[in-house]
Amino acid sequence: MSAEQSAAPPERLIDHLLELRSRLLKAVAGWLLVLLALLPFANKLYGWLAKPLLDKLPAGGQLIAIDVAAPFFTPLKLALVVAMVLSAPWALYQLWSFVAPGLYQREKRLARPLLVSAVLLFYIGCAFAYFLVLPTVFGFLAKTTPTGVAMMTDITHYLDFVLVIFLAFGLSFELPVALVVAVALGAVTPSQLREWRGYAVVVIFIIAAILTPPDILSQLLLALPMMALYELGIVAGGWVKAKNSPVADA
Template sequence: MTTPDDDPADDLQQGLFSHLIELRSRLLKAVAAVVAILLVLIPFANRLYTELAAPLVARLPEGAHLIATEVASPFVTPLKLAFYAALFIGMPMILYQLWAFVSPGLYKHEKRLARPLLVAAMGLFYLGCAFAYFLVLPAAFRFLTAVTPQGVEMMTDISHYLDFVMLMFFAFGLCFEVPVAVVILAAVGVVDVKQLRSGRRYAVVGAFAIAAFITPPDITSMIMLAIPMCLLYELGVLAVGWLVKPPAPSPGA
């Protein structure tokens, strides 16, 4: 028996309000974690930039160096890098807070699939950034310094360099998410294992096309991205067979 106070609209409003309060709390915790990491990193901002610039500085001609073309660049650019590094380091905390907010509304089988995908996505993104820093950027800068026309002195602006490297990190991090994307497509029923295996040739062509678009204009960098993407595609096919169960046939089939 219901009473006049049992208004479904009020219950819905209260439920929505409580979810918004929880979301606000989770976001504040994530922001607090990033701010705390940023405060720790600020004293080391110049050192961080020195490490970030090492792949280019080591390959510049003798006497060449990075420059600052704007008055505030020597101060602002390292601070921007410290903020990016704080986001990078604090990403596990951010993802945990988002997961803690979303997971209560998921079914058991959805949680079983989402947990490894979330961990894999984070790990693969970090791996892509490390791959770009330690392997691709040195090869790209070696090529770019080698093809600099005679009489032109290569002196890169520090803010432009930071933007370029962050773009490369983001691009390589996303490209390394190929296995996660493959598993998600299979989980929602867009493709199955058979289609993924038969589409290998298209995946290879797509990998080289994306690599040619993203990487600097040297074939070494393109190959260094395309080949890992092809291998990660194969890893995604294996993960689909392990994580995504084929739908059960209907009784009338």
């Protein structure tokens, strides 16, 4: 439905559905192309993903495969996920091309930077988890392994654990975007966000305790960036408020 009209005739609705199907097919095609490019390097991708753990294991430490087919299917699963993440900007572009004609110019000016910011923040969150959080977490776990116990993690369980960490940090880093959207919709104001700062800190630490392993360093590695991102969301929300109102929120 466009912004200029509340209802569309059947022919126009069919045109919208055909265009939606075309955009979805293009998004899937982009994902498949990235996947095909990654498949020959699936094992190398997994080796790269396993490096934070392998670097913390004693000399000769390694991952193991419990299931017979795991050495084949686990790298393939990783390639599928990586292809999805890398092709996300293309899929979002197709979504944007579909919905943009129905948006007002003011909505377009707000939505474009939000979409770009959301993608970049997700990537930054994943990179932060890989280069800083995972080495810290695995270093802690390796040091707390009981004497006489060999830390030999199954490759499938390791992949699932790391993907959860990536997802947790990627989504957590979307906090500024969520706050800006809330301000743009009028659900909150920047001044309210500043007043709720103390409550936000408590909620952030609770989230960090739930999403990270039970060591204070890992929790801080998630909580501190989220606190900084909360402040960034307040600043960005104030900018949006000022752009959409003749009087800025005090």
